[in-house]
Amino acid sequence: MMLQLSGVHAHYGAIHALHGVDLSVQVGEVVTLIGANGAGKSTLMMAIFGQPRASSGRVVFDGEDITGLPTHEIARRGIALVPEGRRIFPRMTVMENLQMGAVLGEETNFEVDLKRMYTLFPILEERCTQRAGTLSGGEQQMLAIARALMSRPQLLLLDEPSLGLAPLYIKKIFQIVRELNRDHGMTILLVEQNAHHALRVAHRGYVLQHGQIILSGTGRELLANPEVHAAYLEGGHAAPAAQPAA
């Protein structure tokens, strides 16, 4: 077991955002977490990273309890995050961004990893001396993913990577997710609103609603599930429970 969340509660100030979430990710899996806006998806992602810290419950990574650790210590354990909204360093160049991603790694790996990223994302090599803030949204997302991979993580957390991107880039992002997992054996936890794409690349999926996991299963099962279909795949905004089963 690579990542195991059990009974995780989290608060943003007075707001109780997560109500006892159980979730697990096995080595070599792509697991996706889908849900509507405000369901707590990003909170869950950040709670793994201790921002906010889980108020109760346990987060275990690779056999070690990381619940109370500060964020940078969690990153040092081998989890990399591609945050929601990309959060690249806009005034720094593309290459400097990649170097920031590699601060934890060995100095000697840097050149090799940089070449690897340029092979994976050729556009980044073209833009390597450009300020990251001048990249397009899709390119920035590529950069954010590459930056996270520079630390050679064991687990990659992707928070809404397709948010606000052009359809062409959305396709590309999911293609990369699949490639990373299949060819490089990367274990991935993917948070998405784009349920259709996410469930197709994922081995397993969870559906989060009001801070609770209401459904889980393989990607295929969830895709075929009529409630999921009605609520998340046909543009429905209402909660699955409120929808009559088709």
Add this chain to the structure above:
Amino acid sequence: MAALVLAQHSTSPAERLKDAAAVAFIALLLGIPMIGLTTVDQGGALRIATRWPTLCIFVGVCFAGRLLLRYAIDRLRARKQARERSAVSAPTVDQATSPLLTWIGWAALGISVALPMLFSENRYVVDTATTVLIYVMLGWGLNVVVGLAGLLDLGYVAFYAVGAYTYGLLSTQFGWGFWQALPLAGAVAASFGILLGWPTLRLRGDYLAIVTLGFGEIIRIILVNWTELSGGPNGIASIPRPSFFGLPFKPPGDDPTFASFFGLEFSTNHRIVFLYYLILALALLTNLFVSRMRKLPIGRAWEAIREDEIACKAMGINARNVKLSAFAIGAMLGGFAGVFFAARQGFISPESFTFNESAIILAIVVLGGMGSQLGVVLASLVLVLLPELGRDFAEYRMLLFGAAMILIMIWKPGGILSHREPTLRYRADGGRR
């Protein structure tokens, strides 16, 4: 949306004429009582006279001025838009170091080295240049905190004061020399930096600014009131001046002095020139130090913290240590400048370390372009020399000063030099240099 459209809209000549006519009309309305009518003293009685020709000229000037202003604004806006468009289409260009800037940097260095030789008899010039260099050094120090790490510090003068008082006390109470006291004063200032940084780690932006502002005032008020330690408002007097490797700048006496050792005739200018070269060397060391730091992981982490703290933490960077190191190093450099200040003046009092100083140093960093080393030099020149040049304008010089600052911010909102030098260069084979 409406505002956006308005901003994009550039006026046609007809619109400009109409606009200028409207302004001229307002000028006419205001001008009739203010200029058109005047009182004349006629044998003790006041009589109202008219000055229609003057009024006509006034209205004409307003019309032409408004027309020109409108035209200039449109031109500037068009140029800016063109620049933004080209920045989007060819942004790779903006990363190349401009050879002009490198050239200016070297020229500035050459001039500053040659300056005391060119003006060896002019004490005023060398003194003013020394003041400029003190501000350059303070600007480079604060640049670490504000420009690189993005932590808005309004109380930077506190570290300047800590450095100055540390040297003042060590030299007058314990007889320490300049060079002995310099590292210790830097260390004391750095620990004050950490002292300030520690409780403010969670604060950002305005909140941090308020706390640092308070910190600066606390230090000053302590210096005013703790009379036993700091001498209170009287300050510390007769602080020894630095010597040239043990050779004092004194009229010839029993001990060897600088002049007698080198077989020169004694002149008070020797010390002035020596102090100038001393601060030049300190400032250059600061510059070298900060530019090296920028290329180290810690320096890059400062900039990354400025850009996005959460992302930094997710990369495994300990944000607390990075911020504290920025505070400590910025404070240390301010402390060094303070030691020099105390040694140069020979007298320090809390009056030298008011909020005004913090504001000027911050203005130097912001005006120069946050994070730009050369920008700090240019801004220090502007901010120190403008009040000096404006002496002829007497009480209007602060007005002039303010107007200049506003104009720079309008023309160059990112500072005089907003260009950021990348810390990594591209090599054709995809590696780095």
